[in-house]
Amino acid sequence: MSPIRIERIAHVVLYVRDPEASARWYCEVLNMKITARAGDGPYKGGVFLSFGESDHDVALFKAEEGASKGKEFEHIGFQLASTSMEDLRRNHEFFQQRGVKIAEILDHGVSVGIYxxxxxxxxxxxxxxxxxxxxxxxxxxxxxxxxxxDPTTL
Incomplete structure (x- = not known):
């Protein structure tokens, strides 16, 4: 048995076209807050965001010109603080009002997610x-x- 016991995903770093524009989107759509902006060094121009307690949950770094976008991984799942389906419905309505492109809604038995x-x-x-x-x-x-x-609706 491995001695490593991972507690949770601590943070995710994404390459994006425009870290500042993407940071605004993450703040407006997912209610994140900017905790830091990288100065000089390898992360220069990067933006660090948090859902509240962590120093950063997501970091956004400038992608190289011509890099493929959106294919670095399948998806990142963010667990809502609430277990209320009504709250999930409100999130769905909010996404629709903001023009967020929704891929699908799936019922996993253990959870229901908006992708x-x-x-x-x-x-x-x-x-x-x-x-x-x-x-x-x-x-x-x-x-x-x-x-x-299973595909579902809210």
Whole structure:
């Protein structure tokens, strides 16, 4: 057994066309706050954002010219603080009002998620956890339902 015990995803770093413009989008759409801007050094021009407590949950760095966008990974999932489906519906309405491009809405049995794109084409997910994480309940359900990913509506 490995001695490494990862607690959670601490942060994600994304390459984007325009870190400042993308930072505004993340602040306006996902209610993040800018915690720092990189000065000189390898991260110059980078913007660091947080959902609240962490020094940064997402960092945005300028991509090289001609780099492919939105294909560096499949998606990043952000768990909502609320477990209310009504709150997830309000998020969906907010995204629609903001013109956010929504890919799909999936019911995973353990959670329901809205999959959408940032301005650089990165797929993101906000989800409502429906089965508690504590005690292994969500792991057991995901195993039982074999990774369910059923399209649904809100």
């Amino acid at each position: 959408f794109y940032d301005p650089d084409g990165h797929m993101l997910e906000v989800f409502c956890q429906r089965v508690p994480l504590a005690g292994g309940a969500s792991q057991a359900e995901l195993n039982r339902n074999q990774g369910q990913a």
